[in-house]
Amino acid sequence: MPENAVTAVSPPSWFGQARRYARRHPIVTGSVLFLILLFLLAMVVPWLSPYASAKGSDTQFGHPDGHHWFGTDVHGRDLFTRVFAGARISLLVGLVGTGVSLVIGVGWGMVAGYFGGRLDGILMRFVDILYSLPGIVLVIVLITALEPTVKVVAEHAAPGLVRLVRLLFLFVGLGAVSWLTMARIIRGQVLSLRTRSFVLASQSLGAGPLRILWYHILPNVTGLVVVYLTLTVPAIILYESFLSYLGLGIQPPDASLGTLIAEGAGQINPLQINWWLVVFPGGVLASTLLALSFVGDGVKDALDPRAER
């Protein structure tokens, strides 16, 4: 093909490469664009919307129309605004919680797998113990135990700070129970990587453990990590909605996609099916999770130098 011949001679520009990639991987590219769009909407909509996300009105259970694109809820709040305000919180919790679980899980698994022996035994038994406890209960206990701290903050600080502290505890709590599987997966992979001869070669060159972990082990587990991350983000978003349902996560009038779906599902009855209360937040959540997993797959392939470019 003549185009390819040209690209082989002069390396294509960044934009040209992106266009070539987009042509070859339309689904991944579409997913990335969708996530960017969602991100922008989540940032902009609650801010630009004529309706405040938390403020009620007299038009309860309004059907979607020209004023309220996604309809209104039981308190007459504009669902369009609330869905994107909720998406903002959900994405934040999902990404930060995943970040916490990433750092703990990858670090824990790499150390256990690389050093092996007694240290491995201790680290992995600890993981087993945490595994045997139901994670969600652990988070509930953790958040409840931290509640007095929130109260202290509430007495002395602005309400905005209280929300932030609550959110922070939620991140830490969710991240802290979601790293276990990551640690196990990474450990298994590292166990097989550390006997490969390129690791031995690096050792015989005088490389220390930190260098080997960083340059030789970590790059060879990234594919696995990325794929597992795209599974962790949705799991944490779902965890969060469950916690919020119990009244431990996001507190009303704030909303996340999870609380919106839960609220909406509660309003459905045989006499009056307010479908928009479930379909819009649910649709946004489902398509976000789907897009995330496509992007994860794409990133994994793009990181593999053996894959065709």
Added chain:
Amino acid sequence: MAPLLDVEELKVVYPGPKNLWGRSRNSVHAVNGVSLTVHPGEALGLVGESGCGKTTLGRAILRLIRSSSGRVLFQGEDWLQLSSAELRGRRRHAQMIFQDPNSSLNPRRTVGASIGEALEIHRLVNGPAGRRTRIRELLTSVGLPEDSEGRYPHEFSGGQRQRIGIARALAVEPKLIVCDEPVSALDVSVQAQIVNLLQELQGARHLAYLFISHDLAVVEHLCGRIAVMYLGRLVEVGPSREVCRSPAHPYTQALVSAVPQMHADGVPRLHLRGDPPSPVNPPSGCPFHPRCPVAEARCRTEPPLLRSIGPNRQVACHLAV
């Protein structure tokens, strides 16, 4: 001349499964009291069948695995006694080339990064320009194109990857290279190229090799001396030509007679019966006696020691003369 490497009574034991009291049974004596020397600029071949402990011995010498007892004197210094920081500083003097060219290079790093790693660790070059020049120089010296540095290992053939592995080992200007079956994973035509390259480099850089192989023909071609290993012990050591033409140990005789078209015309084809015994339960006396065609009563009870039978020749057999 003082030896570059002097291994004394080296033992490597892999502990077996532990029982309830933390005591280990069924330990594997992979290397069972091996002593050998390698002089500067010399190539010593180490031959033996699969599972006899060749690779373990090579790795134990470089302290890539833990030895149970013995000494590894490298330039007069016992590597087994060094702290890990001291060891790291000295590692550049002894390098390793690996058997499998597929797993000996990190698939996620470019060739330049793999070769340059050693330069960074030991701070052997100044700045990126010096590093680049040095990497190109190394690539050229192993017969690869200079522009290979930006490419990934999967873009190269097995023989080329082995050349990259050699360049990486050479980067730190070692005095000794342990070659762990460097050609056995390659095509025969490529094997010859790599062996010739190793030979050239040895002459040009005054390298010493510990060349581990199960291929007597390759070893005889490349190495001045040969050490034959059986079940974790050395059974015969001597100059290559002598060992190949007039092997003294029955095991060496069998090995030599199994090589097609060697000069060992006087040696009749010896067929060994059975498999090598398990190193978990080595036989009493001489470890070779169950398969030995000439074993006597005392071979079953009395383990033979490695003894001199001529200038530079040693053999561990009661019956050898």
